[in-house]
Amino acid sequence: MSDVVPPEVRPKPAVPAKPPNVGAPSPSSPFPPQGPGVGGGVSALPPSSIPVPIGVQGPRDVSSHSVSHGVGHGVGHGVGHGVGHGTGHSGAHTAAHNGGHAHGGSHSTSGGSTLLGYIGIDTIIEQMRKKTMKTGFDFNIMVVGHSGLGKSTLVNTLFKSQVSRKSAGWARDDKIPKTVDIKAVSHVLEEGGVKMKLTIVDTPGFGDQINNDNCWEPISKYINEQYEKFLKEEVNITRKKRIPDTRVHCCLYFISPTGHALRQLDVEFMKRLSHSVNIIPVISKADTMTIEERQEFKQRVRKELEMGGIEFYPQKEFDEDMEDKSDNDKIRETMPFAVVGSDKEYQVNGKRVLGRKTAWGIVEVENPNHCEFAQLRDFLIRSHLQDLKEVTHNIHYETYRAKRLNENGGLHPITSNDTQESNL
Ligand SMILES: Nc1nc2c(ncn2[C@@H]2O[C@H](COP(=O)(O)OP(=O)(O)OP(=O)(O)O)[C@@H](O)[C@H]2O)c(=O)[nH]1
Numbered sequence: 035m036s037d038v039v040p041p042e043v044r045p046k047p048a049v050p051a052k053p054p055n056v057g058a059p060s061p062s063s064p065f066p067p068q069g070p071g072v073g074g075g076v077s078a079l080p081p082s083s084i085p086v087p088i089g090v091q092g093p094r095d096v097s098s099h100s101v102s103h104g105v106g107h108g109v110g111h112g113v114g115h116g117v118g119h120g121t122g123h124s125g126a127h128t129a130a131h132n133g134g135h136a137h138g139g140s141h142s143t144s145g146g147s148t149l150l151g152y153i154g155i156d157t158i159i160e161q162m163r164k165k166t167m168k169t170g171f172d173f174n175i176m177v178v179g180h181s182g183l184g185k186s187t188l189v190n191t192l193f194k195s196q197v198s199r200k201s202a203g204w205a206r207d208d209k210i211p212k213t214v215d216i217k218a219v220s221h222v223l224e225e226g227g228v229k230m231k232l233t234i235v236d237t238p239g240f241g242d243q244i245n246n247d248n249c250w251e252p253i254s255k256y257i258n259e260q261y262e263k264f265l266k267e268e269v270n271i272t273r274k275k276r277i278p279d280t281r282v283h284c285c286l287y288f289i290s291p292t293g294h295a296l297r298q299l300d301v302e303f304m305k306r307l308s309h310s311v312n313i314i315p316v317i318s319k320a321d322t323m324t325i326e327e328r329q330e331f332k333q334r335v336r337k338e339l340e341m342g343g344i345e346f347y348p349q350k351e352f353d354e355d356m357e358d359k360s361d362n363d364k365i366r367e368t369m370p371f372a373v374v375g376s377d378k379e380y381q382v383n384g385k386r387v388l389g390r391k392t393a394w395g396i397v398e399v400e401n402p403n404h405c406e407f408a409q410l411r412d413f414l415i416r417s418h419l420q421d422l423k424e425v426t427h428n429i430h431y432e433t434y435r436a437k438r439l440n441e442n443g444g445l446h447p448i449t450s451n452d453t454q455e456s457n458l
């Protein structure tokens with residue numbers, strides 16, 4: 035189902051100045067921290083990424099997961115942190131790390147020759163980073179919502195790589211056709227020596243049938259099928275060293291910019307999906323609303339989601355500590371992001387920008403004063419990518435797995451006919 039477009043070396047991202055709620059990238063790092071926290075620097079990293087004494091683990095244990103889990107942390111942290119380490123941990127090391135290591139004093143005077151000297155636990159991060167650079171990792175996003183809300187357009191906007199068009203073989207200026215079936219398109223991106231296989235799962239819009247009952251079923255089925263695939267690989271006697279991860283790490287749910295209320299179908303859909311995938315609601319076509327309308331509508335949507343008992347990502351119950359909570363609270367208060375999509379470029383003040391040309395001027399997609407597209411992208415890639423993967427693995431997949439293995443009477447292998455029909 036998915037076409038892999040050969041790797042391409044992409045230029046530095048034209049990411050606009052980071053929005054106030056997203057962590058600053060480390061100056062020496064091509065990738066900023068990816069932990070759940072949104073503040074920049076080491077302190078914002080999740081506990082699981084901070085070097086800990088052997089045998090001690092953070093609250094969310096990533097040590098026993100597939101390679102892709104542990105490694106993601108290393109990318110953000112390791113690049114900056116590892117600088118100045120590798121050379122025998124002499125003077126430079128002590129200077130940089132004295133504050134954080136009990137061994138500092140003896141290490142600098144003994145030159146590393148005593149038994150009580152520096153062990154090198156903090157190099158684990160650098161080791162992980164190196165591994166990640168070699169293996170790369172997967173990140174899978176799904177777009178879901180009513181027909182015509184701009185899902186396919188946003189997919190193209192999000193990575194400015196014409197992902198859908200390229201693989202579908204459309205001419206650049208063709209109109210994006212109505213999506214008729216679930217289609218996963220993969221694209222290998224490389225930046226700062228780190229490879230990421232990004233898969234976008236575009237889904238057909240719903241809501242335009244006479245009977246919209248159960249229109250979430252194909253989506254739910256797809257999500258569970260990916261869990262099933264992963265589970266099958268895991269329980270194989272000879273399992274792959276690195277299990278390909280096609281699980282959906284986040285589902286962007288498109289809300290129509292009506293300015294009124296959520297539709298019943300939206301509530302129903304999100305309620306059902308929120309138990310099996312990370313839902314990130316977005317208000318699409320934000321250019322059709324005034325700033326005040328947008329703010330009011332966002333507030334109303336948040337209220338309705340709360341009243342409907344819909345837990346969207348980042349879920350409050352999974353905040354790891356107070357810092358995490360306060361960072362995520364800020365984000366939750368600005369959600370759902372009101373976005374505008376376009377894959378057309380225009381010249382504005384001598385710069386080429388993605389935008390929508392209207393009779394009144396150009397709506398710039400990546401301009402934070404015009405819409406929250408840049409905030410959404412930073413949230414997905416820069417600050418929460420690794421956490422999205424962890425919640426998927428530790429919560430959603432784990433729930434599926436436990437239920438599936440229980441149904442199956444414990445450790446019996448799952449047969450190929452056994453897939454999916456588990457009514458999860
Ligand atoms: N005003 C405005 N129009 C948009 C925006 N994004 C997309 N559109 C337009 O909306 C129409 C539908 O866009 P698509 O991306 O095909 O919508 P879709 O959600 O993929 O539709 P289905 O495949 O039928 O589910 C196109 O004419 C787009 O140009 C936006 O942010 N603002």
Ligand SMILES: [Mg+2]
Pocket residue numbers: 185186187211212213236237238239
């Ligand atoms: Mg579409």
